[in-house]
Amino acid sequence: MTSKHMRRAAHGSAGTGASATIGGLAALVLATGGAMADEPQHGGTLNVILDPEPPMLILGINQQAPTQKVAGKIYESLLRYDFDLEPMPSLAREWDISDDGMTYTFHLQEGVTWHDGEPFTAHDVVFTATEFLPETHPRAGSNFRHVESVEAPDDHTVVFELDTPYPAFILAFEVASFPIMPAHIYEGTDFNDNEMNDQPIGTGPFVFDSWSRGDVIRLARNDDYWQEGLPYLDGINFRMVPDAASRALALESGDLDMSSFNNIEPFDVPRLEELPHLEVITDGYEIAAPLAWIEINHRVEPLDDPRFRQAMLYALDREFIRDNIFMGLGRIPTGPINSVTVEYSDNVHIYEHDPERAVELMEEMGLEPDDDGNYAEVELLPLPYGETFTRLSEYISETLGDVGIDVTLRSTDSAGWADRVANWNYELTKNFVYQYGDPALGVSRTYVCDNIREGVLFSNTMGYCNERVDELFAAAATENDPDERAAMYEEVQQILVDELPVIWLLEMEFPTIVNTRVQNATTTAIGVADTFADTWIRE
Amino acid sequence: MNREFWSAFASNRGAVIGLVFLVLIIIVAASAHLIYPVSPWSMGNPPFQPPLAGGPFLGTDTLGRDVAAGVVHGARVSLLIGLVSSLAALLIGVTLGAVAGYFGGWVDDAIMRFTELFQTIPNFVLAVVLVAIFTPSIGSLVAAIAIVSWPPLARLTRGEFLSLRSREFVLAAVTTGQSTPHIILREILPNSLSPIIVAASLTVATAILLESALSFLGLGDPNVMSWGYQIGAARTVIRQAWWMSFFPGIAILITVLAINLVGEGLNDALNPKLARKGRG
Numbered sequence: 001m002t003s004k005h006m007r008r009a010a011h012g013s014a015g016t017g018a019s020a021t022i023g024g025l026a027a028l029v030l031a032t033g034g035a036m037a038d039e040p041q042h043g044g045t046l047n048v049i050l051d052p053e054p055p056m057l058i059l060g061i062n063q064q065a066p067t068q069k070v071a072g073k074i075y076e077s078l079l080r081y082d083f084d085l086e087p088m089p090s091l092a093r094e095w096d097i098s099d100d101g102m103t104y105t106f107h108l109q110e111g112v113t114w115h116d117g118e119p120f121t122a123h124d125v126v127f128t129a130t131e132f133l134p135e136t137h138p139r140a141g142s143n144f145r146h147v148e149s150v151e152a153p154d155d156h157t158v159v160f161e162l163d164t165p166y167p168a169f170i171l172a173f174e175v176a177s178f179p180i181m182p183a184h185i186y187e188g189t190d191f192n193d194n195e196m197n198d199q200p201i202g203t204g205p206f207v208f209d210s211w212s213r214g215d216v217i218r219l220a221r222n223d224d225y226w227q228e229g230l231p232y233l234d235g236i237n238f239r240m241v242p243d244a245a246s247r248a249l250a251l252e253s254g255d256l257d258m259s260s261f262n263n264i265e266p267f268d269v270p271r272l273e274e275l276p277h278l279e280v281i282t283d284g285y286e287i288a289a290p291l292a293w294i295e296i297n298h299r300v301e302p303l304d305d306p307r308f309r310q311a312m313l314y315a316l317d318r319e320f321i322r323d324n325i326f327m328g329l330g331r332i333p334t335g336p337i338n339s340v341t342v343e344y345s346d347n348v349h350i351y352e353h354d355p356e357r358a359v360e361l362m363e364e365m366g367l368e369p370d371d372d373g374n375y376a377e378v379e380l381l382p383l384p385y386g387e388t389f390t391r392l393s394e395y396i397s398e399t400l401g402d403v404g405i406d407v408t409l410r411s412t413d414s415a416g417w418a419d420r421v422a423n424w425n426y427e428l429t430k431n432f433v434y435q436y437g438d439p440a441l442g443v444s445r446t447y448v449c450d451n452i453r454e455g456v457l458f459s460n461t462m463g464y465c466n467e468r469v470d471e472l473f474a475a476a477a478t479e480n481d482p483d484e485r486a487a488m489y490e491e492v493q494q495i496l497v498d499e500l501p502v503i504w505l506l507e508m509e510f511p512t513i514v515n516t517r518v519q520n521a522t523t524t525a526i527g528v529a530d531t532f533a534d535t536w537i538r539e
Numbered sequence: 540m541n542r543e544f545w546s547a548f549a550s551n552r553g554a555v556i557g558l559v560f561l562v563l564i565i566i567v568a569a570s571a572h573l574i575y576p577v578s579p580w581s582m583g584n585p586p587f588q589p590p591l592a593g594g595p596f597l598g599t600d601t602l603g604r605d606v607a608a609g610v611v612h613g614a615r616v617s618l619l620i621g622l623v624s625s626l627a628a629l630l631i632g633v634t635l636g637a638v639a640g641y642f643g644g645w646v647d648d649a650i651m652r653f654t655e656l657f658q659t660i661p662n663f664v665l666a667v668v669l670v671a672i673f674t675p676s677i678g679s680l681v682a683a684i685a686i687v688s689w690p691p692l693a694r695l696t697r698g699e700f701l702s703l704r705s706r707e708f709v710l711a712a713v714t715t716g717q718s719t720p721h722i723i724l725r726e727i728l729p730n731s732l733s734p735i736i737v738a739a740s741l742t743v744a745t746a747i748l749l750e751s752a753l754s755f756l757g758l759g760d761p762n763v764m765s766w767g768y769q770i771g772a773a774r775t776v777i778r779q780a781w782w783m784s785f786f787p788g789i790a791i792l793i794t795v796l797a798i799n800l801v802g803e804g805l806n807d808a809l810n811p812k813l814a815r816k817g818r819g
Contacts, residue, residue: 265775267601267775267776267779268775271778271779324586324601324602324603325601325602382761387772387775390757390772391601391602391772393761394580394602394761395582395602397580397762398578398580398581398582398602399582401578401580408762409761409762410674410761411674411675411757411758411761412674413671
């Protein structure tokens with residue numbers, strides 16, 4: 001600790017307000033822990049795989065995964081989160097939540113400047129929360145739905161007043177949910193058409209340098225970064241490699257240092273993992289927490305019967321799916337809430353692989369096998385997201401066929417898939433959805449009745465509706481008492497697991513594959529989308 | 540004629556070998572459900588089993604499906620699609636070519652410009668587009684392959700018809716008042732059949748390759764096992780598990796080669812003059 005501090009002082013790179021960085025320092029120490037015996041080294045350029053190419057880098061306007069990966073180095077939010085989703089300081093050095101859970105006060109770092117030299121103040125935060133994001137961010141509506149007012153009593157304090165307790169709110173300050181945008185550039189302009197939109201200005205440890213379309217995005221070190229001595233890297237190059245096999249090869253040869261999300265297909269992961277210069281990390285997706293499932297249209301018989309849905313789940317061997325289709329990447333889910341999301345409970349009925357029980361359930365329903373031994377015929381619309389999901393469709397079709405559910409596969413392209421699912425024109429399909437840390441942010445939307453919205457993807461396209469589930473989700477979201485909240489979430493998980501509105505297949509794990517020369521590649525719950533301020537390269 | 544045909548065919552040793560293989564493949568395809576009564580999609584085995592390792596004879600694929608069962612059942616699909624789409628292409632091509640060659644003039648011009656329209660678009664790209672639009676199924680695959688395969692047959696037929704059109708026996712038929720369909724079908728067509736049969740046999744081989752390529756790209760019928768699909772699905776693990784794509788690949792190679800050899804033998808047998816000249 002001391003030596004680290006001294007080293008930084010010795011480096012003395014343009015420090016502004018060293019006293020204000022205590023929170024940030026604490027976070028750094030927490031994140032790096034004592035595990036790294038080595039002394040971080042300055043210098044070096046990191047080469048990161050980026051695919052597909054992001055449409056823009058203004059994180060307030062576009063939050064797709066590739067945009068997040070690049071812009072997460074340029075922009076910052078008030079908080080960061082560790083792997084257990086506990087908040088850590090970022091642009092907010094301290095924060096208090098009032099006992100009634102309705103007032104959130106953030107104390108900001110001092111001496112922070114935007115990349116163009118303007119000072120960062122509480123006004124930027126208020127502008128972002130009240131003007132910018134409500135207009136541009138698709139999730140702002142739900143993240144800020146209970147916010148009554150946002151005020152800045154002074155330049156370094158921001159107070160959010162809510163109209164009801166909303167415990168999920170503390171998870172809404174991750175950089176893709178709440179990137180602080182520069183008020184002096186955007187105030188009073190058309191945000192989507194601002195002339196500075198090709199020149200992102202943030203407060204982060206890296207500044208935008210150049211973008212050669214289809215090839216590379218270059219970021220350079222921010223010499224005026226508010227955390228003194230950081231970042232360690234001189235720059236980051238994001239290389240666009242559109243072909244999956246070339247991406248794997250680039251990692252293998254050591255040309256590129258890092259891949260993330262689904263850059264590398266699962267079947268390549270075991271091979272790359274064996275190489276001595278590569279390391280596979282599955283932490284750093286706790287905010288995303290993708291959960292894959294079979295989506296079921298309850299408007300079609302016999303899919304409307306919970307027993308039939310249970311039969312399908314009993315027929316499937318989810319361990320086989322994880323081990324042979326996702327090559328071991330993932331965890332078997334127990335219910336609607338991912339085990340890394342808050343409020344997860346495993347006190348629910350556990351479905352083991354039991355094909356005989358599946359047949360029993362269908363006979364209980366009064367279904368009769370036809371001449372070919374089929375109890376029912378269903379249609380599966382495969383998710384057109386590459387090889388892995390194609391194999392998954394084949395597995396589902398074959399395995400359900402074994403217990404007498406005849407599955408026909410209907411291939412389609414991604415536009416066709418989105419159109420058919422959003423408009424309820426399907427029987428079975430597969431889908432995976434991000435949870436954003438809290439059931440109120442990313443889980444309830446799939447199951448509540450008032451989110452049955454025709455034409456909207458990732459809504460309740462099944463048409464599942466249970467008033468008790470709605471009540472519990474609504475009450476739990478605004479319940480300030482942690483025990484009562486946990487009890488409500490447990491009940492809702494039990495109901496959903498019994499009624500199986502969808503069939504949860506896998507808590508997907510994405511592999512972050514890094515060259516072992518890269519240290520501190522993922523330190524927070526957003527993994528590679530974080531700032532990389534404390535990432536360094538061992539030469 | 541018959542004995543002559545066979546002796547000419549048999550004098551080409553490659554053609555005989557090709558025919559033997561082709562017959563074997565047809566027998567295997569026809570009896571696929573006897574050799575492997577279980578569906579080729581069945582995942583009853585441990586995945587990633589190499590060949591001759593105690594499990595299924597040719598090993599298993601990424602999901603534990605028997606590779607040999609896939610090859611045997613795939614033969615059916617490949618031959619079926621190859622034959623049906625070639626027949627369809629033959630029907631379109633010969634009809635248009637015959638009409639164009641017989642009537643000549645503006646009819647010929649119109650039909651040939653139409654044919655050229657198809658010939659200017661790369662075959663495979665057009666097939667991909669058609670299958671993608673009509674969603675992949677056996678029917679759409681056959682239709683797409685037929686649609687991209689008929690232009691050469693049409694041109695060939697037209698050429699034959701043009702040269703026979705002014706022969707004495709045709710003129711005689713015209714002067715004796717025979718009806719046009721009769722002249723086309725009974726007089727000219729039988730006399731121009733030899734090169735068409737040869738070309739059609741090669742079309743079958745091309746159709747099988749087209750189907751494999753489409754399935755390889757994931758545009759095959761998702762409910763039907765085929766060789767191209769097997770290779771496409773195993774392509775991603777080719778460095779870990781060569782056998783998954785190797786055996787279906789060999790199957791395609793042998794089948795297409797056999798058909799080509801047979802086609803060449805037919806050429807020798809049906810155009811003896813040409814063949815002798817060719818051998819010099």
